[in-house]
Amino acid sequence: MGFNSKIFYVVVALMVLSGCTRTMGTETAFLKWLDDPDNGCVKAISANGFTMSLKYLPPEYLAYMESIKGDEDIETLQHQFDSSMTLLFTVVHNKEEVSVSNYNVPDMVAYRERANVLNFELRNHLYIKGAGGERIPPVLATYENTYEVGGKKSFYVVFPRTQVEGLGENVVDVVFDDPFMDTGISHFMFNRKALEQIPTLQFIN
Incomplete structure (x- = not known):
């Protein structure tokens, strides 16, 4: 040679x-990396004026975020988060006054019904689909507990990791079957290897 x-x-x-x-x-550098579509941890689809995105939140980062809120040990927290696959589902309309909460909502009664669906039934419209048609529903889908700008709404969606891995697929197909925004059925396709190649978060230690 x-x-x-x-x-x-x-x-x-x-x-x-x-x-x-x-x-x-730094956390800032990691969040910038996480939001870069080229790294495969965030997927976005636009339809009917809405942009819907799903962002993968690694267990180690979730554990870090929880640890700074209280006194729980970060290793214990990460062990808990390792059993789940958490995604942040965000919906925003190109008109600031329009949101998933008020789109095609004619009155206050309908508004309250929509809020009820978003709070308690969103998980019925999201699932992971296997190549053989298997469906894995989330165990939890809940509002992100922050104040959003304009009509932007975000939800934490949690799937059981063992069931997702049990599908044995190279691609994780997260499906949103939209019941109220007239966007149809959306497929958010994540490459499993991309989700496994998360940088070492040096700022945690």
Whole structure:
């Protein structure tokens, strides 16, 4: 093997190793990485003026967020989150005054009914679909407990990780069967390898 060939293989090896040991030193840097569609952790679909997105939230980051709210041990929290697959489902309309809460809602009675669906029944319209037609519903779908700008609404959606992994699919197909925004059926396709290649969150330690 010539000298130039040896250099080439050394460079390639260093590139591979650097990819495997990628770290994020700050929360800001990680969130920027997480929001980059090229990294495969966020998927978005637009229809009928609405933009719907699903963002994967890694267990280690969820544990970190919970740990800074209280006194629970971060390792214990991560063990709990490891058993689930958590996604942030966000819906926003291109007109600020329109939202998933008020679209095609004629009166206060209908508004309250919509709020009830969003609070308690959204999980009936989201599921993960396997190649054989299997359906895995979320165990939880709840409003994100923050004040949103304009008509933007976000929900935490939690699936049982063991069932998702049990499908054995390379692609995780999350389906939203829209009951009230006239957007039809949307498929958010996540590459499983992308969800497994999360950087080391150095800022946690």
